[in-house]
Amino acid sequence: MIRFENVVKRFDGRAVLDGVSFEVAKGEVLAVVGPSGTGKSVTLKHLVRLLTPTSGKVWLEDVEISAATGRTLEAVRERFGYLFQGGALLGWLTVAENVALPLRERLRLPDGEVESRVAEALAAVEMLDAADRYPAEISGGMQKRAGLARAIVRHSDIILYDEPTSGLDPVTSVTINRLIRRLNRERGITSIVVTHDLQGALLFADRILMLKSGHVVELSAPETFVRSTNPEVREFLDAQFITPDLLEKKL
């Protein structure tokens, strides 16, 4: 459904992505892991053409995202929900108004429906209490969850999560990981989750993609991933004391 074809992305002469190819099937949950600064966020941004590859192509079904403009690009973006690494809430709107924004400004839904969908999304991320507060008044983790509510409120069929659980306490992290899995099971939402929480990823993802220095180092199901003999993957796993028996707790 989503396909990266040999994508190279350079900034100021430095290749951040250096020939990245992979595919994501419809209804799949793909976790993207890797050290800081390897271009995980950059990879996600290519999917909605916030960035354009230096060379290579990005496809959504038969639409070339990396060349889409105008109405085509709007139609592509319509299909994505996006949780940004920092939440990216607008400072002068309350949490509820932020979540309502895509419904009000774009879909122009009637007020009653907007309210019920906003409440539903906020409830899913356990943020109903903070609905009327401004982003500056809530913690980073809460901003993250509000951003997540905004990403899911549009009922889009693909959701991109950029570090949904970083900065959250362990209990909330598990709730969010469960939510990602539940959205996928109940609504068939295709998900790409960038995360540092490898343990969580092994439990909720269908496949795991590891990026390092602009290359795909490993792309496999959790069962294979934990037993990988690739030294870079091993190093990554051992640093977090992950062993194959972890998989028994699968979400």
Place this chain on the structure above:
Amino acid sequence: MRITREPSYEDAPKWQVEALRRHVVTFFANVGHAGRLAVESLACLPGVLARGDSRASLVRQLYVAGIRTLPVISVVGLFTGMILGLQVGLALSQFNQESLLGATVMLTLIREMGPFVTGICLSACVGSAMAAELGTMTVNDEVAALEIMSISPVKYLAAPRIGALLLMSPILAFYACVLGVVGGGLVGYTQLNVPFQQYMASAISIAGVKDLFVGLLKATIFGVVIGAVGCHEGFTTRLGAVGVGRATQRSVIISFLLILMFGYMVTRMFYFEFSV
């Protein structure tokens, strides 16, 4: 208009000359993009006025651009007039022509200095703040979030800001002129013994509709320039907090340069070619 958040060159320049060339090319490219942003924003304005939410944001920007800058513009306008009054008055008094003081101050203010000082104030107070605010939003991915929701940042963010400056700039320039003329009159009366009535009579008799029109036209153009440059620099901010600082600085420098250039061009157009 697609907002790019990438460097325009993918490799580092090999030679100093090449780096210089790129700076020049980038400057003009930026001015061109800012111009396009201005045109697109102005085209959106009717749409902004049509909807309640966006009308509210226009009103907020009108307040920011118009009301909050009043104190600064009052002081600057008054003192500009006083300085003009003093300098011109001293020169005129050498030829015993103090009676022309009002006319000279009025013409200088309305044709040139009023719009100019207003532009400088707006660019320093409002344009820079726009660049900083939008720049912060850009580096925090807030602008990207709008784009993904297919909410046009041009319509949602730039149009109310540029529209507010478009409306407010001529009003403020007129206000600065009025205060300046009064300031010049005060100086004339207290330091040079020019009766205030005579001063005002001379000032009012000289000011023609054309002068007022050209002055306000200049101010309007300056307003759009400041807004467009501020928003464009904000939208193209990269590289975190450092980038926001740089965008703010650049917005002020670029609008200063453009204010001078447009000021000259408009003057040249109306006072040279049409009325030799």
